[in-house]
Amino acid sequence: MPTKRIYYVCGVSWTGKTSIIDLLSEEENCTTIPEFFDPYPDYFPSLTVNSNEALKRASVEWVLNQYKKKENVIRSTQGLIVCDRSPLDLEAYALAFGNNLFQYTTMRMKKVSWSAGALILLLAPNLNELLKRMQDRGGLDSFSSMRLVNELIKPLEKEYIRIFNFTNAKSVPTNCSLEESLKKIESILEEPYCPCNINKVINSFTQVFGLVFRERR
Numbered sequence: 001m002p003t004k005r006i007y008y009v010c011g012v013s014w015t016g017k018t019s020i021i022d023l024l025s026e027e028e029n030c031t032t033i034p035e036f037f038d039p040y041p042d043y044f045p046s047l048t049v050n051s052n053e054a055l056k057r058a059s060v061e062w063v064l065n066q067y068k069k070k071e072n073v074i075r076s077t078q079g080l081i082v083c084d085r086s087p088l089d090l091e092a093y094a095l096a097f098g099n100n101l102f103q104y105t106t107m108r109m110k111k112v113s114w115s116a117g118a119l120i121l122l123l124a125p126n127l128n129e130l131l132k133r134m135q136d137r138g139g140l141d142s143f144s145s146m147r148l149v150n151e152l153i154k155p156l157e158k159e160y161i162r163i164f165n166f167t168n169a170k171s172v173p174t175n176c177s178l179e180e181s182l183k184k185i186e187s188i189l190e191e192p193y194c195p196c197n198i199n200k201v202i203n204s205f206t207q208v209f210g211l212v213f214r215e216r217r
Contacts, residue, residue, distance in 0.1 A: 004078050005193050006117030008086030009185065010164070012157050014133045015122035015174045016181050021084045023182055031077050035084040036066045048151070049097050056101050063090050064108055074115045080189070087114045087198050088163055091205070095159040096152075106205050114198035119169035120188055124157050126175055166204055167196045 009017050018035065025032040040062070047059055067087055074081060087109060094105035124130055130153065134145035164171075172184050 002193055005080050005189075006074060006115055006195065007080075007082045007120060007189065008088075008117050009082060009084060009120050009122065010086050010089050010160070010169070011122035011174075012124050012153050012160060014130055014138075014153070015124055016178050017084055017122055019178055020182050020185060021082060023178075024082050024185075030080045030082060033070050033073055033081065033083045036063075037069050038066065053100060056097055057104055060090065060094060060101065060105050060108065063093075064105075064112075068112065071112070071115060074117075081117075082189075083117070086117065086119060087112075088119070088167070088201065089160075091202065092160040092163045093156065095163065096156045102205075106202060109202050110199070114202075116195040116197050118188075118194055119164065119167050119196050120185060121160065121164050121169045121171045122181070123171055123173050124153060125173075129175055163201075166201050166208065168194055169196070 009021060011017055021032045021034070024030050041059070043055065044059065047055065067090065070083060074083070091102070091105060091109065095102040125133070127149065130149060131142070131145050134140045134148065135142065138145070140148070170188050172181065172188070174181050
């Protein structure tokens with residue numbers, strides 16, 4: 001088994017990614033890297049598909065900057081590394097927010113050399129469990145949680161599946177306790193290491209989605 005192994009734990013919100021990363025951080029010989037290093041902008045929670053394009057692009061640039069910081073940590077770290085989300089997560093979000101943003105994001109992502117790593121995609125639980133998590137852990141009322149599911153979580157997971165179909169990601173259902181999800185991921189960490197070439201996947205979007213890129217001047 002290689003001395004350096006990188007794993008990206010991916011997926012929509014409320015699947016337990018960050019909680020699992022926190023638990024893995026307590027284990028020996030495992031370096032965990034958070035999704036973001038800095039507090040996210042105040043407008044993030046209110047960002048929607050209908051937000052203006054300039055605001056959506058500003059969001060992409062902020063997230064991209066955070067992922068570049070993550071990439072720098074990955075390059076300087078040895079051993080087992082587990083990251084909260086991957087560069088492809090940003091692509092999935094961009095695709096959910098419209099083709100124009102997806103094209104812009106892909107153009108920007110192609111300019112970075114991303115570390116190859118094994119992808120673990122956490123799939124959203126069933127509706128009742130998802131709503132329960134949002135209300136119990138997030139403090140959302142029933143109306144707000146259902147609205148978030150319909151307007152973001154469902155369409156976003158659809159785009160995640162579209163994006164990750166071009167990878168060798170391991171899918172992990174999360175209709176179970178956090179401890180059971182953790183065991184599933186620990187089992188994957190023991191399997192033969194099969195990293196995904198992130199840049200190759202991003203470059204393939206040009207053909208797959210028929211994107212036409214115009215370089216900035």
